[in-house]
Each structure stands twice: as structure tokens, then as C-alpha cells.
Amino acid sequence: MRLGILDFCPIRKGRPPAESLYESVELAREADALGYSRYWLAEHHELGLAHHSPETLMGLIAGSTERIRVGVAGILMGLHSPMRVAKVFKVLEAFFAGRLDLGVGAGSAEPPVLAAMRDGAPMVGDHRQDYVRRVKALLEFLRGESPLHFNPLGVAPPPVWVLASGSPETASLAASLGTCFGHSLIHPKSRDDAGLAARYVEEFRPRPDMPKPRWVVAVTGLCAETEAEARRLASLSSDDPKSGLEIVGSPAQCRERFQALCERYRTDEIIFKDFAPDAESRLRCHRLLAEALQLTNK
Template identity: 40%
Template structure:
């Protein structure tokens, strides 16, 4: 089995953005050393607990701090950006780190409506039509990154357009989604596809079935290619794992119930202000989908999920919290999660 990592660059209540970035570099080096296959960084905006606002910058930082692991976006929210800008960014990343770059593309805004408006309108009038144009935008990004580039019709004349002057390779392009839409689009384009199981948890089997049944082979991919994403906290004992999971569970409850969003709490802060009883069913439902346990039980659950959904790669989103006094430039419990899983599965 291949193991990979998803990182949202969480910001704890005791951290600055710079501290969180330092912790991500450290986590990526652990993943690289343990033999993880890929390390993806998300795109989220205007969130007090998430510093992953710019995947290309983060990818450059992580790829430069590691040796062999593939690094990519999980994902770039394409309607927020001009396709040429994305193509230029990832063509340069591939040129700098050949054979190590993944471009994961999503359709969701990755933020609240106000920030979405600022992203799409503040830089030259991009409108909500970008969502409707998503399939053609995907095609354009892929074509622009290819060595031959594309021909663009402007005022009746054909103009050559390439993302970089002399590309010799192209990043692997993945489509990401939490609905049937991206599954069907990926299948029609012959692209690899990932369903956001770590976030949605519902509809995974149906989306993967749609993708596999409708897959049309392409020059890049002869057969369907996918993997599973899952939130994970792994510790020496079940009790410790449960304790470490509390801050992220509380954050997800707040997100789903319209509660106050804040920097990720420390363990002690979460224990002093537990989830109200009315939200406990939501906590229990999320726990069922997450991997929270000892190395042995966590590995068994991951193997079971891989078998259930027919995948040979699982992307772990390590969500373990931190106790007071933890070095601000590190996330030891997240690193331990990766190390313990690697010991059992790699």
C-alpha cells in the first residue's frame, strides 16, 4: 500500500503563520523520510486555523525542503484563478522539481462568499461564469502546460500560447471533488480522480463507481486511478489518540454548525470547553469516519478502508492537536501519527 499526506497547514492558538509554516516543513521532512508517496497542500482562504492559502508557494517550499516525495495541490480551486496563471505556476514547479509535482484541481471556492467574490472579481473581473467554464478551464490548463502549448484565437488570428518556454515534462493532473460532477468529468477526460472522503464522508462509493464505470482511457491514463483520503490521529494508546483528536473534532463541529471559527485550540483549551451535548451525535458520526487509535487499530482500519473502496493508496490528513508548551515551530503529534502509520503499513 502507498501512503500519502494531505496538509492544510493548521494554525494553533499559540502559533503565528510563520510558526505553522515551519511545522509544515518539519512534517513534510518526516513524511519524506518515512517513505510516504506524495504530500498535497490544500487551498482555503480567510480561515483563522488554516494557512494553506496558496498551494503553488507552499509546494515550492515543501519540495525544496524534501528529497524524493511527490508534492502537489489538494487542490487548486480553479474558478478562483485564471487558467494561464495556474498553468504557468505548475509548469515552473515541474521544471524545478521534475517528476515530483502533482496538480490537483477542484471546483469549489474553498472559502466564504465574500472572500470568493474578492478572489474572482478583485483581480480583473472573473465572474461566477468561471464555475460553468470549469471543464474548458481544465482542458486549457493541461494544454498550456504541455510542451507544444495551445493555439489561441484572438481577433481572427491564431496565437501560440505556452505556460513556459521549453517544457520537457508536465505535472500529473488530478481532478478532486465531493460530488458526482468531478467524478464524471474526470472519467470523461481520462484523468485520475480523488473524492474528498476526509471532508464529506458520504457518497464516496457512489462517486468512485461513477468514475470507474464511465472512465474513458486517455493518452496519459489507460485505466481509472484514484485513492482515498482520511483524517487520522494515531498515538501509543487509544486514550491519548482520543485526547489528541478533540481540537480538530471541535473545529469541524463549529464549521458544520455555524459556530465560531478560531485558531486550532490546544488540547487543554478543548478540554476546558467541550462540545455541547446537542452536537455529540455529530462528533460520533465524524469519529466513525476518521482513523483514531493505536498503530495496530489505525493500520487495520486503513487496510479495511482501502479494501472497501478498492484502492491501493490512502492519503492521510494528520489532525492530531498539541498540548500547551509544545514548540511553536513543530507539530509533534502530527509527526508521530505519520511515523506510527509508516511503521505498520510501509
């Protein structure tokens, strides 16, 4: 089993947002040394989180680590130009070849933020249609299938991950486009249904650059030396979503639940978002998980 990290970059109580950015870089360095597979950053635009530009922080983290894959999970495509996203990730891939992941999601933002980021441009069709159109355009730019080309030419694109939290249509979209698939059990409306991953695998259309399906499952939770301590820390966290599938407990308990989840979804990789209340317990959480799963031996 492999384990990756999803980081929302929460702001600690009474601390400035910039401090959380440094915390993320330090955690990524530790995760790199501990044997974690990926370090993914989310895009959100609420003021309770420390940044709203994950692709910028992603480059800094990739440059501060050596081995771990770094990515965004995911870029909210409804807020961005597909060409602009393709250009950013092609430049980053030139520096960090083979280490980047580009996740795309259908989420949005508050109407004033949405209008400002789109500079007033209207959606084409409804939200779903606009999202699908933008994902397809992004892939055309990355794969060199568009009549428009841009530098750096000759740089292979990073893997694209189509992300979902319960939509069968999104699982089918990932399969039809020949991309990776990430299923989130973190969000309030997440659907814990292994049939979605099975649907993706069954419908997957291979491509030369993606001959086999690849999928992960994301969960949230907290690990400490004992279950009691983990639950005590969870009660202190303002980042606890109180929703989705939570895995809270001792290292052995977390390992057992991770293994059960992998078996149900027939995957070999979990992406974990902790809701530790402070930097110290967060670091301890990931060290305990790395030891329990023997990540450094893989």
C-alpha cells in the same frame, strides 16, 4: 498499501502563523524519510489556517525533500486563471520533474475574497459550468492543445487530479478528461460511496500520458500508541472537523481501517489528514502509521 499526507497547515493555539509553515516543512521532510507517498497542501482562505498560497509552499517543500511527491489538493479553479496555474506548475515541474501533483477543486471562498481574487471578473455560466470550463482550459494549456504557448517548452506537465467529495458528475468529469481522481471523505458533505470510484474507473478514457485510471481516497483522523490516547488528543484539537470519515485509534486499529477502506474503494493508496493538537503528537502520529504500514519497506 501506500499512504500520503494532506496538510491544511492549522495555526497552533497562541503561536504565530509562520511557525506552522515551518512545521509543515519539517513534517514533509520526516514523511519523505518515513516512506510516505505524497505530501499534499490544501488551498483555503480562512484566517484560521497558516497560508493561502499552497503552490508557493509546495515549491519550498519539494526543494526540502528528495523522493516524496508534493502537490496541491487542490487549487480552487474558480479563483484562478487557468493559464496562470499552468505556468506556475510547468516552472515547478522543470525543477522537480516527476514529483509534482496538481489537484483541482470546485471550492470557493467568501464573496469579498472571491471578488478580489477574480478582480471583479464575473463567472461564465453557473458555478459548475465555470469550474468545468476552467479545468478544461487548464488541461489544454498543460497538454499543449491551446494555440497559446509558454515556456518552459518541452517540460511534461504534472499529473492532474480532479478532486471531489461526493459528486458523481465530478467522477465522470475526471474519467472523461483522462485525469487522476481523488475522492475526499473529509468534508462535512462528503459521500462515503465506493460506487463513485467505480464509476470513474468504468468511464475512464485513456490517454497516451495516462493509459490507466489512478485514484485515491482521503480521510482524516489521528493515531497514537493506544486508542484512549488517540481519542484524548483528538479532544484537544481545534482542527478536528467532527465530520466526514474519521479514523482514530492505535496503529493496529488504523491499519485495519485503512485496509478495509482500500478494499471497499479498490485502491492501493490513502491520503491522510491528521488533526493532532500540536506538532509533537502530529509527528508521533505519522511515525506510528509509517511503522504500522511498513512504509519504509515499500
